Amino acid sequence: MKKLEGRAVICLALALALVAGLGLFITKLAIHGDEWAAFYANSHVYDEGYMTVGSVYDRNGVLLLKNDENGQHYHENGTIRKATAHIVGDRDQNIITGATYAFKSDMVGYNLITGTKGILFGSGRSVSMTIDAQVSKTAYEALGSRNGFVGVYNWKTGEIICAVSKPALDPAQKANADSATGTYINKVISSKAIPGSTFKLVTLAAALKEIDDLNQRTFKCTGKYEIEGEYVTCQSVHGTMDIFGALANSCNCAFAELTLELGADVMEDIVKDLGLTSSYNIDGISSEKGSFDFDTAKITMGWSGIGQGQDQVNPLSMMVYMGAIAGEGTAAEPNLLMDSKTKTTTLLDADVAKQLKEMMRNNVIATYGDRNYPGLELHAKSGTAENIKGESTDAWFCGFSGDYAFIVCVEKGGYGSQAAGPVANKVLQAISKNN
Template sequence: MKKIKNRAYFALLIALALVAGTIVYIIRLWNDGGDWVMLRANRSVFSNGVLDVGEVTDRNGVILARAGDGVYAYAEDEAVRRACLHAVGDYEGNIGAGALNVYAKRLAGYSFWNGTNSIDGKGKKLALTIDSRAQVMACNSALDRGAIMVMNYETGEVLCMMSAPSFDPAVGYDSETDSADGVYINRCLNTAYVPGSVFKIVTLAAAIENIEDLDERRFPCAGSVIVGGELITCTDSHGEQTIEEAFANSCNCAFSELTQQLGGEILNKYAKDLGLIEPLEVGGVGTAGGRYDLWSEGSGSLSWSGIGQSTDMVTPVAMLRLCAAIAAGGTVTEPRLLMSQAEKKTQLLSEETAAKLREMMNYNVVYAYEGASPLITIDGVTMYAKTGTAEVGDGTSHAWFVGFIDEETQPLAFVVISENAGSGLAFAAPKAHAVLTTLLGG
């Protein structure tokens, strides 16, 4: 009798262990199933270790990459392949920030209930927010090295994310004909640059909120000023200016004065709060961070830091995000890269500050940029912008042009940086013009 009782307990124990084991397995499957599917040895998803399922398209359904049964294809058109390289990525896995790598799990189409067989075993179709026509226009805009981004600031959809140099992924990187200069890096997200005068947007935001008599003040400029024994040079002798005029003239003397009054702590706080320092997450892709160092009061380095020089660094996407926030009344709809990603909003600025910045960025265009070249403004479109010509220390300058256009036409924010190209107005603004015109259907 005792023996039977012991056996019954033993059987019960085994049964309990089985139930417990099954529960643990189901929990682990629920939590880690997606990762198990993504093991390179899984032949239903990978072929020789390369993702072998799924399709990536642009926002209009143009196929950008497709894999199945060991056959890998990119866009039909070579211009599209080159233009979309960094957004799409490559099957070799060289471009870490590309969709093929970042969204591999989604492309495999794994779900807890159906495994990877949810869509006839061929993975999933993912639509990126980019517009391949705008990408091609950006790629053809004679951008040797740099980044061009455009986003819809109402929806957060990134319509253009072009990084140069690029290469044709169907052929692979060719050291004979392609530039080797960080060719695998998506400069839009993962390169921080000296911002130059586009950083004056940050200094101006801080001045609007911290200097009470800003609108009544007049800022003198005699072409240069000595601060802490250091010569702060300006592009011209601008004379007495209002704050609008000083911003439109991009006057270094005026912004040196503002920076000294605000101090490094306040500027550092604004650079941080406006999203220029910490790395961001854009549609699931991690970005590089920026930099703003604290300099002592009265030093020339502090003056230069408020002018966007010194050791300041920002990424193109962080500048784009700031412009999108100003355009939308202070709250940014976070940039996203997939049509299926949800909208997320973050307040960067108060509505009043955003409105003032907006007004002054439009004054820049009307007062200083319009007429400088026919390739800046677009007929019938109200533009808000800031140029930057950022000295990089080797005698050359990065050309920047950042801003947005009116929501009545299309709510588009943009950023262009052309490395070592020279003046922002001459060499970055026309590239923004070309891409915006394409997106506006011109």
């Protein structure tokens, strides 16, 4: 009898262990099922390491990628393929912002109840991205032979209309081991770089918040501003001007003076408040964070306040800041999937945003030329970033027009508005025609 009882206990223990194991498996299945289904060794989904199910569309229903048992079929137009490569993704899944990597479980069509039902019917599922393929093509062509990036998003809905990055690869071609540096990186989302004078909009936000009589002040530029025996210099002698003039002239002397007056703590707070030091979650993709250091020698801090010293800005977060100026303090956070819910973020006070808005409009009228941007009622700021002494500078241009906030950089392009302004204009004109 004792023997029997002993065996019953063992049986019960084994049964409990089985139930516990099954429970653990079901829990893991619920949590990780989509990853397992999309795992590259799953032969229902992959053939020799390449996905054979799922398709990717743009916002207008243009088919950008269709996977089937015969392979991966990208758009027939080579420029569209390259212009959308960083969002659609490559078949080797090297581009982490690409749908083939970031949204592969959506493409496989895994579902906890039905499993990979989509695969049984041979097609997987389709994902619809917020990007516009035609607008992306316009952006890619506008960059021409130069590297750089173009980001545009709807600051009311969060939809990313265009996130073009060069150099790009043609995803229809086999991966090239010696691709140019940056080929697999979507610079809009995953990079950070010296922003040049576009950063004056950040220093200006702090000054508008902290200095009560800013609008009554005058600034005097003699072409150089002395800090402890060293100089922050301007391209020319801007003379006497108010804060509107200081921004429209992009006067380094005026902004270095403001930066030192505000101090390191205020500057550190403002980059944090404006979302420049944190990462956005774009349907599961984390954007790169910017990095800043104002706690330095005074001369370095002076240069940092005008976007030249220790600043590294992530373009996407700067684009959201542009959206928040347009939205009088509040903007939608960016997304890439058409069925995403809109989340909003408040980055600055409405009265500060309104003043920035007025000054950015004045920049276009006074400096960049409104006739160069017909019908756009453009608000903008340019930047010319010096990366390596003696090399040609990177041209930046950021701002907004209507519902769209944008950021453009033409690497080694020369002067900000002259090189990057026309790129922004072409892309914004294409959007106003297409949407």
